[in-house]
Amino acid sequence: MDFQTRSMRLNSARRTATNYFVSTLAVLATVVVIAPLVAILFYLIYMGASSLNLAFFTHIPAPVGEAGGGMANSIVGSGIILTLASLMGIPIGIAAGVYLAEFGQGKMLGNAIRFTADVLNGVPSIVMGISIYSLVVMQQKHFSAFAGGIALAIMMVPTITRTTEEMLATVPHAIREAALGLGVPKWRTVVSISLRTASPGIITGCMLAFARVAGETAPLLFTAFGNQFWSFHLNEPIAALPLQIFVYAISPYDEWHRLAWAGALVLIVMIMVSVTLVRIFANRGALKGES
Amino acid sequence: MGVGILVEDLNAWYGSNHTLQDINLHIPANHATALIGPSGCGKSTFVRCLNRMHETNPIARATGIVKMGEIDIYKDASPVEIRRRVGMVFQRPNPFPTMSIYDNVVSGLKLNGFRNRRILDETVERSLKSAALWEEVKDDLKKKSGASLSGGQQQRMCIARALAVDPEVLLMDEPASALDPVSTSKIEDLIFQLKSQYTIVIVTHNMQQAARVAENTGFFLNGKMVEFDSTHKIFTNPRDKRTEDYITGRFG
Numbered sequence: 001m002d003f004q005t006r007s008m009r010l011n012s013a014r015r016t017a018t019n020y021f022v023s024t025l026a027v028l029a030t031v032v033v034i035a036p037l038v039a040i041l042f043y044l045i046y047m048g049a050s051s052l053n054l055a056f057f058t059h060i061p062a063p064v065g066e067a068g069g070g071m072a073n074s075i076v077g078s079g080i081i082l083t084l085a086s087l088m089g090i091p092i093g094i095a096a097g098v099y100l101a102e103f104g105q106g107k108m109l110g111n112a113i114r115f116t117a118d119v120l121n122g123v124p125s126i127v128m129g130i131s132i133y134s135l136v137v138m139q140q141k142h143f144s145a146f147a148g149g150i151a152l153a154i155m156m157v158p159t160i161t162r163t164t165e166e167m168l169a170t171v172p173h174a175i176r177e178a179a180l181g182l183g184v185p186k187w188r189t190v191v192s193i194s195l196r197t198a199s200p201g202i203i204t205g206c207m208l209a210f211a212r213v214a215g216e217t218a219p220l221l222f223t224a225f226g227n228q229f230w231s232f233h234l235n236e237p238i239a240a241l242p243l244q245i246f247v248y249a250i251s252p253y254d255e256w257h258r259l260a261w262a263g264a265l266v267l268i269v270m271i272m273v274s275v276t277l278v279r280i281f282a283n284r285g286a287l288k289g290e291s
Numbered sequence: 292m293g294v295g296i297l298v299e300d301l302n303a304w305y306g307s308n309h310t311l312q313d314i315n316l317h318i319p320a321n322h323a324t325a326l327i328g329p330s331g332c333g334k335s336t337f338v339r340c341l342n343r344m345h346e347t348n349p350i351a352r353a354t355g356i357v358k359m360g361e362i363d364i365y366k367d368a369s370p371v372e373i374r375r376r377v378g379m380v381f382q383r384p385n386p387f388p389t390m391s392i393y394d395n396v397v398s399g400l401k402l403n404g405f406r407n408r409r410i411l412d413e414t415v416e417r418s419l420k421s422a423a424l425w426e427e428v429k430d431d432l433k434k435k436s437g438a439s440l441s442g443g444q445q446q447r448m449c450i451a452r453a454l455a456v457d458p459e460v461l462l463m464d465e466p467a468s469a470l471d472p473v474s475t476s477k478i479e480d481l482i483f484q485l486k487s488q489y490t491i492v493i494v495t496h497n498m499q500q501a502a503r504v505a506e507n508t509g510f511f512l513n514g515k516m517v518e519f520d521s522t523h524k525i526f527t528n529p530r531d532k533r534t535e536d537y538i539t540g541r542f543g
Contacts, residue, residue: 174385178449180347182399182456183375192402196389 044268048261056262061228061244067255071263073230077145077239078267081224082214084149084234089156089213090206094195096157097164097202102190113161121158126218128155133222145231145238148224152216156209163205167198203282207275214271217242241267293490294360294459295320296341301355303336303345310336312514314355318507323482323491325501325522328511329537334494337511338462341492342377343370359460375403378453378489382465384445386437386452392428395437395448399456414455422451423481443474450481454489461485463493467500479504498538502526510534 055070062069096113104110132151137143171194179189195202213219220226225237226247241263248260296318303311311333318324326334339345340353343364357364364373386395394401396415405411415432419425424447428440437448446466453461463482467475482491482504495501501508502522509519510531518525518534529535 172385174381174383175387177344177347177381178385178387178452179398179402181342181344181374181379181381182402182452183371183373184399184402185371188402193387197387199389 041268044261044265048258048263048265051258051262052265056259056266060230064253069259071239071241071244071259071266073227074239074241074244074263075266075270077224077227077231078214078241078270080145080232080234080238081148081152081220081240082210084146085152085156085213086206086210088149089153089209090160092153093157093160093206093209094164094202096161097168098190098195100161100165101168102186102194114165117158117161120154121162124218125155125216126221129219129222132219137223140235142235143223143225143237144233144235145224146234148220148238148240149234151219151223152213155213155216155219156206159209159212160202160205163208164198164202167201167205168194170201171197200282203278207278211271211275215242215267217246241270292459292488293321296460296490296492297356297358298341299356299358301337301340301353301357303333303340303353304351305336305348306350310514311340311353314516316509316516316519318490318492320490321487322507323486323493323505325505325508326492326494326511327496327498327501327508327537330496332511333514334509334511335464338379338464338492338494341460341462342374342379344374344379346370375399375456376458377460377462378456378458380446380450380453380461380463380466383469384442384449386440386445386448388436388438390437391433392435392437392440392448393432396451396455398452418451418455419448421454421481421485422447423477424448424451441474443470443477446470446474446478447481450478454485459490461489461491463491465494465496468496475500498526510537512537 055068056072057070057075058072059068059070060073061071096117100110100114104113128151132147132154136147136150140147175193175197176189179193180186184193220240220243224240224243226243227237227239229239231238245260245263245267248256248263251257296316298314298316298318301311301314302309314337326337328334336345341357341359341364345351345353347370353365355365359373359376362368387398390398393415396418397405397411400411400414416425416429419428424444427444428435428448437445440448446469450461450466467478470478479500482493485491486504493501493505505522507519508522508525510517510525510529510533512533518529518531520530525534526538529538
């Protein structure tokens, strides 16, 4: 009895120590993960904030040698390209994910799509740019916002497809049975029950894909091309923030370097704001006790 | 009102596993019928054949005749139509987690495109009252998620959800096996009241439960129905030796 109590106490001391040690490791790991993000953000603010003024958001780039100018056309251009990419990429990505999870289990086509998505995810973004260049730009014989949107859309699809599939797989079978048992047709069960239940995860997947392509430069080099002037035409070359940052960053002028820093800051803040807005919007309808 | 169910030569398979063999049975309307038997004997498969849920599994298959009133459910109707007339309550409560209590109860109507607010409101109140849950949840109908209720409340909500589509038959697959004794007795009281309006088929492992709620009881063993008779007869004077062994606890 005495021996038993003592060994239990020893065990408990060791467990407490292990618990403390592992918890500390977890906290440290979290710090290591967050530190670079915070560092990047603060460095961008430090380097770029001083060049941010009203003109940055309202003016197009100034000619060489002329002071001032802004990235208004690039901000709008990025918005247009990303809207196009999301309009094409999100529905296709989700639809493919739904097929994989709900209809394509164990089928040849399902396996083929899954494999393609994984390979597509690993395609370097510059290769995507060149592919769309030859598939779209060469056919149309000119660069366009549309071509840029396609390139980014294709880059979004694999992430969205795989997240959708994985999130649908976490929806309990019992819930689908409940819907089918009420005489709800399969397609309606998929849309209103499975997708609805998995939607927080699917939205996260879409946001990840969006944030990833929002900063892509390489796929836009040969597709959207960039533009120093205003353009709202989907069929013409269009400015984009990453492209403008790239052009300014490799230029020999200090003034342009500062503008590039400011552009990078604006880009990252825009991504953060849009992701946060979607989150807030998506959580608006949540109920008490929803799991 | 409920309808009677006539089952003739029902056979069912999972892959090459012959889980139901030549079941013949008449389930009377507006009565509760209990199905007992050891795990894996086919009683769950049997109730899943009564609303064609069995075939939602890609490797499953069934043959034979199941008549609900005048309708042969495997010939005269689609699975979706049948499931609207046959409510089902599962072993574990399975509320829709993203829906409020209100939406859970009328989900069968709403998901099938029904939108009339006044009728939905009435259906929610009537169904929750039938399921003896109204008093406990009436103030939180649209505020709380169905998943925030206790297990027993969730199961009664699932019963209300099944009743909301106004079925003729109610299938219950071990509806109280995941619940505590208090919730179980509430569910049993409920079955007692509901059987005047619905034909109820209840699968149970609990023989006292079968004795308490059901007029008739069927004993399943290894995919076959060994005996079907009035509950009283089954529990006091069974014809088959195997039934007697099971109810006296000699196996299973």
